Amino acid sequence: MTDKTKPILVVEELNVHYDTGKGPAKAVSDVSFSLLPGERLGLIGESGSGKTTMATALMRLTRAPGRIAGGSVKLDGRDILKMSTRELRETRLRDIALIPQGAMSSLNPVMRLEEQMIDAIVAHKPGMRRAELDARVQELLKNVGLAPEVARRYPHELSGGMKQRAAMAIATSLSPKVIVADEPTSALDVVVQRQVMQTLGRLQDGLGAAVVLIGHDMGLIAQFADTVGVMYAGKLVEIGPVRQMIESPKHPYTRLLVDSLPGIEVKRELTGIPGLPPPLVDLPPGCSFNPRCPLAFDRCVRETPLLQEVAPGQSAACHLYPEHAALPPLPPMTRAHQELRP
Amino acid sequence: MSALIEMRGVTKTYGAFTALNDVTLSLSDTSPSMTAVAGESGSGKTTLARMMLGFINPSHGQVLYQGKDVARMTGAEQRQFRREVQPVFQDPFDVFNPFYRIDHVLETPVKRYKLADSDTKARAMIEDALKRVGLRPQDTLGRFPHELSGGQRQRIMVARAVLLRPRLIIADEPVSMVDASLRATILDELKTLNRELGISIVYITHDLTTAFQICDNIMILYRGNVSEAGAVERVIGAPKHPYSQLLVSSIPLPDLSKAWGGEEIPVSEASAARPNPGCKFAPRCPHVMEMCWDNLPPKYVPDSERLATCFLYRDAPVAASDDVASVFRPPNHSITTTAP
Structure with missing residues (x-):
């Protein structure tokens, strides 16, 4: 029985760099967090914030020109980044599994679904008999809400939502302790998206697994996660319990992310976030968000803020704290603010 | 009322x-509108867009632009139609030729339609169009597509459309491939074009939140049929059709008081839908009745500014006109400048 109060996944000072002609692009920079069994962490960020790099690094699937430049990813006390190839092969899927972005294209198009599922299971449990395997396939399909006959189908015979469920069935086939889901619903319609997320939640509850859900939609993250982490230019800039993150975010970037989703109650001016994330090979000095931040002041340009506790369980990397108790109101944005800098 | 564009009993079969x-x-x-067309994959929303653009012809019925059948236009009429009705597509990556600079995609329409009689004038027009979508010309022109973000490329496509001073922009999922943080800005620009240049906009989307925010009216399609239509405050604010209700309740809102319910949604896609001549939503509908299987529900008007094609409202009057827009709320903003 796993101890529910002892973190199952501990990430410390994780750094992932992409080597480029202009020097290393720090796609993940000194990121630390931990996850309790059964916890749901949502990691949110814009394109290029390092969130997918983060997901692949957690699985140690980083490929050149990317490389893990430091830190540790401890799963139940064992550092995935230091495992032998054999240990790693045994650990993936059994202890930590990935539901990749666009899972629809991660399925093998020339294999029936059941063969792909059996392949994954047999790689870890070579002794299983065919009858047991068939029973397991049926159970897994049932868990994700797919009919038994789907086992005999090829990927092209499945809809997008069904393929995403199939990828989930494979990811959970060995009852992992941690599931990493990288934008699992980004190509799906809202109704299917809701079905898939509910399926993921149900699977996770059944397994008692922890989930890292990666995405760019604050609404979706809010609907699913217990804890929300916000990534910006490779860094974790704020993390805390979902309610606090939505209702009283402390980092100006988190506030802008929440506000960029307009809701369906009152019509209001749509506010995006002015500007673009900085290129990762050429980060601005100080806080990476300072060129876009409506509250930036001189210190933000000089000094990189570190993550500090700003409320119980909530930490933000922002120089407004500890001087301020809460985030000051953001000045209204004008159209000039919204001009993009290519 | 004269119509800018009119679909008259349009059916498309494959x-x-x-x-x-x-x-x-x-x-x-006469009054520039912003109309959303929403629905899931396979609802027919892109088919509708392609017919409005004249890319494909209806199997039955007609698409009329300013009273002229788009399928039977003369060369000159078609040229005008092609200029005045502009598309903005979903994918900001596929529409650019990677070997040409951004300038190419903006200069081509200026040349093709002889919009400017000198290079200086052409340059000024292009710069104005870029500014209108919040891009700085000096930072944008001369660049290659790969040097710009998805959001910026999508703005270039809007700028290209604006350059032609169209009467109508058909935007098919213009922001679905753009980060949530940039969506708001691009959509706000469409709204500004509508207000300041008097351009009507048809916004094809599956995102009801943005449809609510920028459009006056919405038409929701389900498997090729209109399920509900009317003012966004009605249809999205208080949906009547069970399909619209399902769509609205599935929006992931960043508001913890509006959490998704724990109820399971039937996974209809897993089972082949039983073909039925009646309501296409019947196999998934929580309120399905026996009559729903055999008859296509007419357009009931359960309250003002909306219609719902659902037998739950069979006690309400049937819409007097076939035209879905007959229940639309007139756009309530005044136009500051009129289109040339």
């Missing part, structure tokens, strides 16, 4: 498959 079934919709020529 073999035995009906992509769009008997849609009648007219958009006003």
